[in-house]
Amino acid sequence: MNTIKNISRRGFVKSIGLASGGLILACNTSIFSDKEIKPENLINFNPNLFVQLNSDGSLTLVASRSEMGNGVRTSLPSIIADEMDADWTRVSVKQGTGDSKYGDQNTDGSRSIRYLFDPMRKMGAMAKSMLITAASQKWQVPTNECSAENHFILHSSGKKIGFGDLVEIAKTLKTPDENSLTFKDPKDYKYIGKHLRSVDAEDYVLGKATFGIDKKIPNMKYVAIERCPVTFGTVKSFDKTEALKIPGVEKIIEIPRIERPFGALGGVAVIASNTWAAFKGKEALKIEWNLKDNQNYNSDKYMNEITKNVHKNGKVIKDKGNINKAFKDASKIIESTFQLPHLIHAPMEVPTATAWVQGDKCEVWASTQTPQSARKEVVEYLKTTEDKVTINVTLLGGGFGRKSKPDYVIEAVIASKLIGAPAQVVWTREDEIKHGYYHTVSAQYLKASLNKKGKVTGWLHRFALPSISSTFVSGVEYASSGESGAATNLPFNIENHKVEIGKAPAHVRIGWLRSVINIPHGFAINVFADELAYEAKKDPLEFRLNLIGEDRILMPKAKIKFNTARLKNVLKIAAKNAEWDKELPNGHAFGLAVHYSFFSYVASIVEVSLINGKVKVHNIFTVIDCGIVVNRDTVIAQMEGAAMFGLSLTYYGKITAKDGAIEQGNFHDYKILRINEAPKIHVEIVESTENPSGVGEPGVPVIAPAIVNAIFKLNGKRYYNLPLTDHDLV
Amino acid sequence: MITLSINGEKHIIDVSPEMPLLWAIRDIIGLTGTKYGCGKGLCGSCKVLLDNSPVQSCIIPISAAQGKEILTIEGESKNLQLLQESWVELNVPQCGFCQPGQLIAATALLDKNENPSDTEIDDAMIGNICRCGTYQRIKKAINRTVQLKKQS
Ligand code: FES
Ligand code: FES
Numbered sequence: 001m002n003t004i005k006n007i008s009r010r011g012f013v014k015s016i017g018l019a020s021g022g023l024i025l026a027c028n029t030s031i032f033s034d035k036e037i038k039p040e041n042l043i044n045f046n047p048n049l050f051v052q053l054n055s056d057g058s059l060t061l062v063a064s065r066s067e068m069g070n071g072v073r074t075s076l077p078s079i080i081a082d083e084m085d086a087d088w089t090r091v092s093v094k095q096g097t098g099d100s101k102y103g104d105q106n107t108d109g110s111r112s113i114r115y116l117f118d119p120m121r122k123m124g125a126m127a128k129s130m131l132i133t134a135a136s137q138k139w140q141v142p143t144n145e146c147s148a149e150n151h152f153i154l155h156s157s158g159k160k161i162g163f164g165d166l167v168e169i170a171k172t173l174k175t176p177d178e179n180s181l182t183f184k185d186p187k188d189y190k191y192i193g194k195h196l197r198s199v200d201a202e203d204y205v206l207g208k209a210t211f212g213i214d215k216k217i218p219n220m221k222y223v224a225i226e227r228c229p230v231t232f233g234t235v236k237s238f239d240k241t242e243a244l245k246i247p248g249v250e251k252i253i254e255i256p257r258i259e260r261p262f263g264a265l266g267g268v269a270v271i272a273s274n275t276w277a278a279f280k281g282k283e284a285l286k287i288e289w290n291l292k293d294n295q296n297y298n299s300d301k302y303m304n305e306i307t308k309n310v311h312k313n314g315k316v317i318k319d320k321g322n323i324n325k326a327f328k329d330a331s332k333i334i335e336s337t338f339q340l341p342h343l344i345h346a347p348m349e350v351p352t353a354t355a356w357v358q359g360d361k362c363e364v365w366a367s368t369q370t371p372q373s374a375r376k377e378v379v380e381y382l383k384t385t386e387d388k389v390t391i392n393v394t395l396l397g398g399g400f401g402r403k404s405k406p407d408y409v410i411e412a413v414i415a416s417k418l419i420g421a422p423a424q425v426v427w428t429r430e431d432e433i434k435h436g437y438y439h440t441v442s443a444q445y446l447k448a449s450l451n452k453k454g455k456v457t458g459w460l461h462r463f464a465l466p467s468i469s470s471t472f473v474s475g476v477e478y479a480s481s482g483e484s485g486a487a488t489n490l491p492f493n494i495e496n497h498k499v500e501i502g503k504a505p506a507h508v509r510i511g512w513l514r515s516v517i518n519i520p521h522g523f524a525i526n527v528f529a530d531e532l533a534y535e536a537k538k539d540p541l542e543f544r545l546n547l548i549g550e551d552r553i554l555m556p557k558a559k560i561k562f563n564t565a566r567l568k569n570v571l572k573i574a575a576k577n578a579e580w581d582k583e584l585p586n587g588h589a590f591g592l593a594v595h596y597s598f599f600s601y602v603a604s605i606v607e608v609s610l611i612n613g614k615v616k617v618h619n620i621f622t623v624i625d626c627g628i629v630v631n632r633d634t635v636i637a638q639m640e641g642a643a644m645f646g647l648s649l650t651y652y653g654k655i656t657a658k659d660g661a662i663e664q665g666n667f668h669d670y671k672i673l674r675i676n677e678a679p680k681i682h683v684e685i686v687e688s689t690e691n692p693s694g695v696g697e698p699g700v701p702v703i704a705p706a707i708v709n710a711i712f713k714l715n716g717k718r719y720y721n722l723p724l725t726d727h728d729l730v
Numbered sequence: 731m732i733t734l735s736i737n738g739e740k741h742i743i744d745v746s747p748e749m750p751l752l753w754a755i756r757d758i759i760g761l762t763g764t765k766y767g768c769g770k771g772l773c774g775s776c777k778v779l780l781d782n783s784p785v786q787s788c789i790i791p792i793s794a795a796q797g798k799e800i801l802t803i804e805g806e807s808k809n810l811q812l813l814q815e816s817w818v819e820l821n822v823p824q825c826g827f828c829q830p831g832q833l834i835a836a837t838a839l840l841d842k843n844e845n846p847s848d849t850e851i852d853d854a855m856i857g858n859i860c861r862c863g864t865y866q867r868i869k870k871a872i873n874r875t876v877q878l879k880k881q882s
Contacts, residue, residue, distance in 0.1 A: 207763020397827030644863025
């Protein structure tokens with residue numbers, strides 16, 4: 001059955017945010033996802049992706065995904081335009097509101113392009129085919145004498161007609177059988193795989209782009225909330241006298257705690273006529289808290305606890321071969337323990353949402369990565385139905401996983417409901433750092449055996465880290481199998497391999513952060529492999545390529561295959577680009593790391609110097625194989641950004657808790673890399689015809705281990721815990 | 731009553747003289763191109779030009795901005811415009827949120843220094859955080875603007 005239909009004459013186009021008129025094609029993309037195909041999706045046609053061609057030739061796409069610097073609003077329409085032979089400059093994008101009619105809108109897991117590439121191409125090919133049919137009817141010529149080029153249909157006689165002028169006929173046509181569609185040869189792509197500027201670039205530089213924090217509604221109140229310093233603590237009592245004296249502060253209300261994964265933390269809210277007054281009012285509040293259980297959380301002590309837990313047997317989740325025998329027969333045993341702290345997202349735009357509750361209806365404007373789960377939460381809180389709730393997605397001033405948790409949307413809804421006016425909740429930077437969903441803290445223990453020839457015969461990986469699942473199900477004390485990632489799917493050819501998980505209960509909310517579990521696993525595995533190379537007295541590059549071993553497919557049952565040949569390939573290219581064997585200036589050294597995540601293969605080689613005891617990264621050579629590339633420039637930009645994200649966490653990233661309260665609060669104690677510390681980044685993208693895979697996240701995990709490996713060459717010290725500021729290296 | 735002159739236009743506002751310029755610009759006057767990132771002078775998202783000098787508007791009370799000329803990202807200046815063109819040409823922004831502050835900082839630099847060295851660029855831009863990590867392109871875009879100006 002067709003996945004695309006012509007809905008030009010149906011009534012509901014307004015509800016999807018398009019003006020009526022023109023040729024409108026709708027497509028159901030859910031059957032393209034790598035989730036299981038639901039039979040009802042094949043029977044009922046639930047379109048979730050729309051494209052409209054108007055008679056003036058303009059082409060509009062309703063984008064279901066959030067823009068947060070990942071270029072989705074540019075790359076998705078470029079696919080359609082290319083396959084349709086449309087003029088890219090005539091394409092505009094409308095942001096869809098949060099609604100299941102758009103399919104899965106979660107912009108995370110680096111998967112937008114992965115899911116939508118095929119449906120987008122089909123849409124484009126279908127529209128083109130219909131325009132050709134329309135032209136052939138108009139001219140009374142066979143379709144095979146017509147072709148499309150740059151927004152026109154051409155006839156072999158030389159006459160031509162614009163796309164827009166064919167809309168009226170095309171509207172009346174039935175969509176052709178999808179099996180009859182012809183697709184472009186990839187070598188003829190005009191936009192796919194090329195450099196395209198962001199559709200929002202001009203608005204960004206002119207200050208015209210509207211982010212969540214820029215939303216203004218008449219009579220809107222600004223809201224700042226003081227939350228309990230200890231996670232899940234509640235308000236005992238509060239004194240609002242001083243706060244109410246601040247000019248602009250109008251009201252103080254209590255925000256209840258909503259006990260759901262994305263529910264409001266609760267606290268005391270200052271309602272004011274401007275943001276500054278709300279912030280000042282918040283500082284002036286005097287609140288007594290019930291601190292509850294998590295007040296005993298001290299991250300230093302906790303690190304010792306989970307470290308103990310990886311130094312004893314844990315839950316076995318993988319046991320290949322006979323690890324005990326391998327260790328017994330070894331000519332050398334190497335053991336190391338890795339410790340990484342919590343991190344926080346710190347997107348440049350703090351969490352912000354504006355809500356307007358009127359009766360049982362509610363409209364929201366928010367910078368959110370997940371409008372649908374926001375909608376679900378709002379429906380749940382207001383005890384209303386989905387059709388009464390509209391979630392408008394603004395541009396996101398960075399997300400990195402923070403904005404896939406809509407707790408701040410619920411806060412705005414609660415505030416609006418309680419005050420009976422539109423409410424904009426703005427988090428201070430301190431709120432963002434102190435009350436987030438933290439990247440997990442982790443302890444990992446790795447042990448390996450080498451035989452006489454320096455070959456790795458056994459590999460034990462034990463890790464303990466509070467699980468993201470603990471945010472969803474209380475009482476979870478062990479990482480889930482999904483969080484075993486590269487520890488289990490180790491791409492090394494080692495006969496005996498065991499993975500165990502140690503106990504690690506959560507005392508703060510744990511959440512996704514750009515590249516998630518790949519940060520700790522990628523770090524430990526890459527640093528440890530380098531250590532083994534040293535112990536085996538081999539060059540780290542050659543040793544690593546041998547360790548990955550012969551070409552093979554890992555996880556053969558997965559829909560997207562893990563091909564070790566592609567992993568070695570990115571490492572080899574990175575080594576070539578960096579000139580791994582060349583002589584570097586005194587005090588400089590290369591370090592390498594390679595990692596597979598989000599179905600993409602990334603290797604980075606970094607050139608680091610250590611001068612007067614301080615680290616400086618000069619160059620980063622990154623190679624990514626992410627299958628077919630849609631927008632080359634987006635991929636390069638994402639790799640550049642990922643390197644900076646990785647550098648920030650290597651140098652500075654550390655969140656600590658004392659008596660349950662997060663100790664950091666702003667950019668002076670939670671530092672982010674600055675321009676003078678930014679190295680040159682050289683990105684190469686592997687040419688590929690494989691399925692497109694993730695781009696936003698997989699560039700992060702390689703950076704920290706590559707730097708640590710380079711430093712070892714310079715001072716003979718291996719740093720098993722980050723950040724480097726703790727070692728006085730930056 | 732306080733009078734602010736922003737992008738050549740006078741605004742008379744009735745708020746506390748202690749209010750930071752950032753919030754007066756955003757919430758009272760309604761120009762939202764200037765951004766809040768930290769509120770403590772640490773990130774540069776809120777930068778504006780005050781009598782041609784770059785300042786963090788989140789820590790300057792409006793009383794201190796009275797009688798001075800304020801330029802925000804929405805304003806007009808030769809260097810700002812040239813930089814904006816380079817920014818678009820090199821596709822600098824990712825999420826875009828920090829970019830108004832970056833552009834104001836870069837404008838201040840080029841206003842004072844026609845031919846900045848790499849170190850001078852770093853020094854001028856060090857107060858501006860970009861969490862998306864667009865620094866490499868920012869440097870390139872500044873250099874491109876300098877080159878174009880030399881040629882013309
Ligand atoms: S908001 Fe002013 S410097 Fe960060
Ligand atoms: S572009 Fe996102 S913070 Fe700079």
